[in-house]
Amino acid sequence: xxxxLQLIISGLSTGSIYALAAIGFTLLWQASQTIxxxxxxxxxxPAFFILVGSQVLGLPFPVAIGFGLAVAVFILGFxxxxxxxxxxxPHGHLPIVMATIALAILMRELVKEFYSAEAQTxxxxxxxxxxxxxxxxxxHQDIGNLAVSAxxxxxxxxxxxxxxxxxxxxxxxxxxxxxxxLGVNVQRMVLYTFMINAALATLASVLISPIYLAKFSNGEPxxxxxxxxAIVGGFNQVRGALVGGLLIxxxxxxxxxxxxxxxxxxxxxxxxxxxxxxxxxxxxxTSEGRTV
Amino acid sequence: xxxxxxxxxxxxxxxxxxxxxxxxxFDVRKGEVLGLIGPNGSGKSTLFNCVLGQLRPDTGGxxxxxxxxxxxxxxxxxxxxxxxxxxxxxxxxxxTVLDNIILAGQEHKGSMFSRLFGASDAGLTEEADRMIxxxxxxxxxxxxxxxxxxxxxxLVDAAMAFMANPALVLLDEPAGGVNLTMLGHLKERLKxxxxxxxxxxxxxxxxxxxxxxLCTRIVVLAEGAIIxxxxxxxxRANQTVIDAYLGS
Amino acid sequence: MxxxxxxxxxxxxxxxxxxxxxxxxxxxxxxxxxxVFTVAAMGLNLxxxxxxxxxxxxAAFMGIGAYxxxxxxxxxxxxxxxxxxxxxLCFVVGLILGYPALRVQHHFLAFVTLAFTTLAFLVMxxxxxxxxxxxxxxxxPRPSVAGLSxxxxxxxxxxxxxxFVLASCSFWWLVNSPWGRAFKGLRENPIRANxxxxxxxxxxxxxFAIGAAYGGLSGALMAPLVxxxxxxxxxxxxxxxxxxxVVVGGSGYFFGPFLGAGLVIMLPEFLRFAEAYYLMIYxxxxxxxxxxxPSGLLGLLSRxxxxxxxxxxxxxxxxxxxxxx
Numbered sequence: 001x002x003x004x005l006q007l008i009i010s011g012l013s014t015g016s017i018y019a020l021a022a023i024g025f026t027l028l029w030q031a032s033q034t035i036x037x038x039x040x041x042x043x044x045x046p047a048f049f050i051l052v053g054s055q056v057l058g059l060p061f062p063v064a065i066g067f068g069l070a071v072a073v074f075i076l077g078f079x080x081x082x083x084x085x086x087x088x089x090p091h092g093h094l095p096i097v098m099a100t101i102a103l104a105i106l107m108r109e110l111v112k113e114f115y116s117a118e119a120q121t122x123x124x125x126x127x128x129x130x131x132x133x134x135x136x137x138x139x140h141q142d143i144g145n146l147a148v149s150a151x152x153x154x155x156x157x158x159x160x161x162x163x164x165x166x167x168x169x170x171x172x173x174x175x176x177x178x179x180x181x182l183g184v185n186v187q188r189m190v191l192y193t194f195m196i197n198a199a200l201a202t203l204a205s206v207l208i209s210p211i212y213l214a215k216f217s218n219g220e221p222x223x224x225x226x227x228x229x230a231i232v233g234g235f236n237q238v239r240g241a242l243v244g245g246l247l248i249x250x251x252x253x254x255x256x257x258x259x260x261x262x263x264x265x266x267x268x269x270x271x272x273x274x275x276x277x278x279x280x281x282x283x284x285x286t287s288e289g290r291t292v
Numbered sequence: 293x294x295x296x297x298x299x300x301x302x303x304x305x306x307x308x309x310x311x312x313x314x315x316x317x318f319d320v321r322k323g324e325v326l327g328l329i330g331p332n333g334s335g336k337s338t339l340f341n342c343v344l345g346q347l348r349p350d351t352g353g354x355x356x357x358x359x360x361x362x363x364x365x366x367x368x369x370x371x372x373x374x375x376x377x378x379x380x381x382x383x384x385x386x387x388t389v390l391d392n393i394i395l396a397g398q399e400h401k402g403s404m405f406s407r408l409f410g411a412s413d414a415g416l417t418e419e420a421d422r423m424i425x426x427x428x429x430x431x432x433x434x435x436x437x438x439x440x441x442x443x444x445x446x447l448v449d450a451a452m453a454f455m456a457n458p459a460l461v462l463l464d465e466p467a468g469g470v471n472l473t474m475l476g477h478l479k480e481r482l483k484x485x486x487x488x489x490x491x492x493x494x495x496x497x498x499x500x501x502x503x504x505x506l507c508t509r510i511v512v513l514a515e516g517a518i519i520x521x522x523x524x525x526x527x528r529a530n531q532t533v534i535d536a537y538l539g540s
Numbered sequence: 541m542x543x544x545x546x547x548x549x550x551x552x553x554x555x556x557x558x559x560x561x562x563x564x565x566x567x568x569x570x571x572x573x574x575x576v577f578t579v580a581a582m583g584l585n586l587x588x589x590x591x592x593x594x595x596x597x598x599a600a601f602m603g604i605g606a607y608x609x610x611x612x613x614x615x616x617x618x619x620x621x622x623x624x625x626x627x628x629l630c631f632v633v634g635l636i637l638g639y640p641a642l643r644v645q646h647h648f649l650a651f652v653t654l655a656f657t658t659l660a661f662l663v664m665x666x667x668x669x670x671x672x673x674x675x676x677x678x679x680x681p682r683p684s685v686a687g688l689s690x691x692x693x694x695x696x697x698x699x700x701x702x703x704f705v706l707a708s709c710s711f712w713w714l715v716n717s718p719w720g721r722a723f724k725g726l727r728e729n730p731i732r733a734n735x736x737x738x739x740x741x742x743x744x745x746x747x748f749a750i751g752a753a754y755g756g757l758s759g760a761l762m763a764p765l766v767x768x769x770x771x772x773x774x775x776x777x778x779x780x781x782x783x784x785x786v787v788v789g790g791s792g793y794f795f796g797p798f799l800g801a802g803l804v805i806m807l808p809e810f811l812r813f814a815e816a817y818y819l820m821i822y823x824x825x826x827x828x829x830x831x832x833x834p835s836g837l838l839g840l841l842s843r844x845x846x847x848x849x850x851x852x853x854x855x856x857x858x859x860x861x862x863x864x865x
Binding site: 365384407452 | 714716717718719721722724725728729731732733734735736737738739740742
Binding site: 083084087088091092094095096097098099101102103105106109110113231263265266269270272273276 | 588594640641648651652654655658659662666780783784787788791816817819820822823824826827830831832834835
């Protein structure tokens with residue numbers, strides 16, 4: 001029982017990081033119908049921006065984080081949106097899908113070639129100390145990750161719901177035509193969404209890199225999970241991405257423990273198939289009507 | 293009763309708190325051209341969608357030639373002998389007019405299997421050409437449907453609806469956005485088709501002039517209920533109808 | 541215009557026949573690979589370009605075909621029997637996978653095929669007793685035609701070319717039949733198609749299942765070509781590669797897969813000089829290509845042709861006679 005509790009808590013901890021990636025992914029979809037297959041790499045790369053800041057530029061760690069965040073928001077937010085996504089938007093989903101897949105490969109290769117193919121240690125924000133609750137061993141990191149992710153998500157919800165910019169962004173996502181008529185600068189709102197995604201990805205990067213080390217190949221599993229979490233949660237709901245991320249984090253942990261390690265990934269996959277067949281709009285999504 | 297093609301019985305439908313259609317009943321007999329009119333929000337579209345099987349009514353039912361149509365997919369309805377035209381985006385733009393019309397007819401010819409191994413045109417070129425000639429579109433036969441004018445596309449739309457030789461055709465605002473000359477041509481062709489084939493039409497329309505001169509009988513809806521039924525002359529003179537449109 | 545097309549076709553065919561004689565063994569192998577992947581891309585083109593569904597399982601279907609052929613031919617059974625089994629299996633799996641996914645929203649086939657590819661890979665990797673596990677299957681024999689052994693690379697190339705031509709012709713026949721018209725209708729205006737009696741669900745399902753069968757055929761050609769298969773040849777990445785072939789060539793165009801497969805397979809060969817950077821350059825090129833011509837190369841070509849044509853006076857039927865309506 002204590003083992004189970006432990007698995008659940010550490011599952012929630014990693015799940016909350018996945019949730020950050022999934023929420024960013026969902027936001028991009030809602031705001032601009034962009035399916036970002038490079039989302040995993042978007043989480044992998046900022047760690048390297050930060051490492052460049054601290055190892056190459058010699059900045060103290062907190063400053064390096066700020067540096068990494070700034071670079072990430074600029075490149076993964078602004079440049080990505082203007083140069084890559086914008087020209088392809090009128091042509092449907094597929095070119096964006098193919099381009100982001102290629103972008104993921106490009107980012108992976110760039111890091112591998114120009115930084116290192118080796119896994120790099122990444123400074124942790126929280127200590128590795130553990131404490132015991134009901135027989136379950138829980139680390140400070142588990143709680144810390146959960147807390148930071150929760151804070152970020154709450155801050156995001158407040159921003160989207162209570163500030164003028166946030167509400168304009170929501171309006172743009174729901175009905176860009178009407179939003180434009182009402183005086184909202186639609187292109188800028190979409191840009192903000194991309195920048196927020198970059199920021200969320202950077203946060204996820206900072207939280208997850210101490211655990212899995214910073215490596216060029218980290219993007220793949222995270223990207224897949226972000227994608228799955230968004231689907232499971234319901235593509236058109238941010239709350240769904242949150243639930244999806246947590247759920248997958250937990251299921252992944254349980255699969256690793258209880259299923260044979262070879263079939264570990266089957267757990268989330270089966271969840272995906274079950275959700276699609278039984279509740280295609282995702283756990284929290286709204287039904288968009290049946291097909292023709 | 294055997295010549296009743298469409299039977300609408302006690303249809304009611306509400307969305308949330310809004311009663312869109314209340315207890316509407318009427319029959320349409322074979323060969324009639326029925327016009328369904330009413331001010332905006334009168335429930336015409338909701339009723340139309342119930343007939344098309346896209347909405348399930350809260351009460352009552354719709355039968356076509358005796359068969360219940362509730363919840364049926366559009367392709368199943370087509371096989372029951374119900375055709376329809378659309379307000380917008382009604383043709384296949386990258387296919388020729390001829391291909392559009394052959395496609396409209398091929399699904400009713402033989403089985404899927406025979407279509408795979410049969411002729412590339414499903415043996416329908418001659419019939420399609422006749423239909424194209426009927427609508428006087430022969431000179432556009434090999435043009436891409438998407439390059440036609442809006443009015444010409446509406447003619448192609450009607451041609452497609454008729455290709456399967458349906459017993460009942462539902463026309464969704466056929467006059468919308470069409471210029472006067474084309475309108476006259478469309479009306480004349482519809483009347484001729486109805487006369488020659490005895491096909492039953494139900495027309496939803498806002499254009500009064502079009503409806504009055506095309507239809508043999510008119511049903512008027514207002515606020516979800518039938519307020520009048522009768523020939524065009526009767527309806528034109530009906531004070532309740534006039535009040536409903538002008539607002540009282 | 542029609543003569544131009546026929547001339548082009550003859551030229552391509554002639555080129556394909558002459559090509560192996562200008563190449564050494566490796567070059568011929570690459571050419572065979574091109575044809576094999578074109579068959580897979582053709583199948584995906586049917587699903588994607590004609591029926592509008594994204595499938596990420598084409599590599600898994602190739603895998604089913606390849607392993608069926610490997611297992612059966614290594615047990616002494618004739619190649620053609622393994623093709624029937626492989627294609628049949630893929631068709632049935634396609635029906636099973638597609639049926640529930642197509643009852644719901646548009647992109648869900650993409651997700652289901654993604655999950656299926658991952659699961660299929662797991663089975664290929666873990667079930668050693670059947671598939672040889674991570675070690676794969678070695679020593680796959682090449683079929684012999686009329687007593688002639690196909691061990692020679694050039695001979696196997698011509699065998700592949702023959703099967704490829706047959707596959708292309710049957711694809712051509714399919715898309716020009718009434719079924720093809722229904723596929724195109726489905727692609728252009730599914731709502732209208734449905735209202736005309738086209739059972740859109742069934743037609744989409746068939747497009748997917750037939751596309752899957754082509755994937756199986758491709759696998760059946762691949763196994764004897766490489767003579768060693770392992771699960772790594774049938775991963776999600778490969779599915780994405782095949783998808784890329786279709787999109788780059790031009791989704792929905794008949795020659796799209798041929799062009800796209802050529803580009804995707806030949807490009808790494810031309811980038812060989814870049815060594816470690818080749819994947820980077822490749823990926824960058826793909827991003828560039830997608831940003832610059834999102835409708836694929838043939839899409840770009842057809843727009844160019846339309847632009848040239850529009851400079852000529854309009855030849856539309858009704859304008860020839862003057863407006864009548």
